[in-house]
Amino acid sequence: EAQVxxxxxxxxxxxxxxLTVTCSQNMNHEYMSxxxxxxxxxxxxxxxxxxxxxxxxxxxxxxxxxxxxxxxxFPLILESPSPNQTSLYFCxxxxxxxxxxxxxxxxxxxxxx
Amino acid sequence: xxxxxxxxxxxxxxEGENLVLNCSFTDSAIYNLQWFRQDPGKGLTSLLLIQxxxxxxxxxxxxxxxxxSSGRSTLYIAASQPGDSATYLCAVWLWDDKIIFGKGTRxxxxx
Numbered sequence: 001e002a003q004v005x006x007x008x009x010x011x012x013x014x015x016x017x018x019l020t021v022t023c024s025q026n027m028n029h030e031y032m033s034x035x036x037x038x039x040x041x042x043x044x045x046x047x048x049x050x051x052x053x054x055x056x057x058x059x060x061x062x063x064x065x066x067x068x069x070x071x072x073x074f075p076l077i078l079e080s081p082s083p084n085q086t087s088l089y090f091c092x093x094x095x096x097x098x099x100x101x102x103x104x105x106x107x108x109x110x111x112x113x
Numbered sequence: 114x115x116x117x118x119x120x121x122x123x124x125x126x127x128e129g130e131n132l133v134l135n136c137s138f139t140d141s142a143i144y145n146l147q148w149f150r151q152d153p154g155k156g157l158t159s160l161l162l163i164q165x166x167x168x169x170x171x172x173x174x175x176x177x178x179x180x181x182s183s184g185r186s187t188l189y190i191a192a193s194q195p196g197d198s199a200t201y202l203c204a205v206w207l208w209d210d211k212i213i214f215g216k217g218t219r220x221x222x223x224x
Contacts, residue, residue: 042216098206104156
């Protein structure tokens with residue numbers, strides 16, 4: 001079954017404690033991206049990757065890092081989380097930029113205290 | 114900077130009605146446009162993708178149109194059903210590989 005898997009689904013942590021949200025896809029897709037969704041602000045792109053070792057900033061990259069060492073994995077790293085990064089995060093993949101089929105993970109709800 | 118606006122923010126209609134959701138964008142230089150559906154607590158499901166050279170796409174009871182010159186897209190849902198209740202998101206893909214989302218229209222179909 002084609003899927004994008006995010007872990008963890010829920011996390012409550014404290015300011016400054018480094019965390020990583022993993023994202024894995026099983027469709028051999030080249031394009032992967034991370035989004036955050038906030039009430040009143042909608043869905044905003046954080047980072048995206050066109051292929052292995054190719055990453056670029058989206059609309060709101062500040063405070064985040066990503067890596068793409070393998071095609072299937074695209075982890076989101078918060079080196080020093082702050083309360084304004086409390087949000088619902090989604091990972092997605094597609095064959096290429098703007099191509100179908102596009103799959104989203106089920107989301108990771110992060111609370112930074 | 115590209116901005117995507119969706120009107121209305123929320124909509125309630127009786128079952129069986131045909132309805133139209135609107136999306137507008139400020140810069141017509143888009144790669145393509147995509148409509149998504151999001152159910153509460155879930156990720157997004159892609160509904161229709163319209164490439165910049167296309168005028169419309171259809172899938173079942175859904176039809177999406179694109180008018181790049183006026184910066185508008187519409188999603189037409191025919192014969193609405195309670196299962197159509199969800200938030201519908203419009204997004205534009207830019208030529209620099211980024212994507213910009215609208216804030217969505219929350220749709221409630223009344224049985």
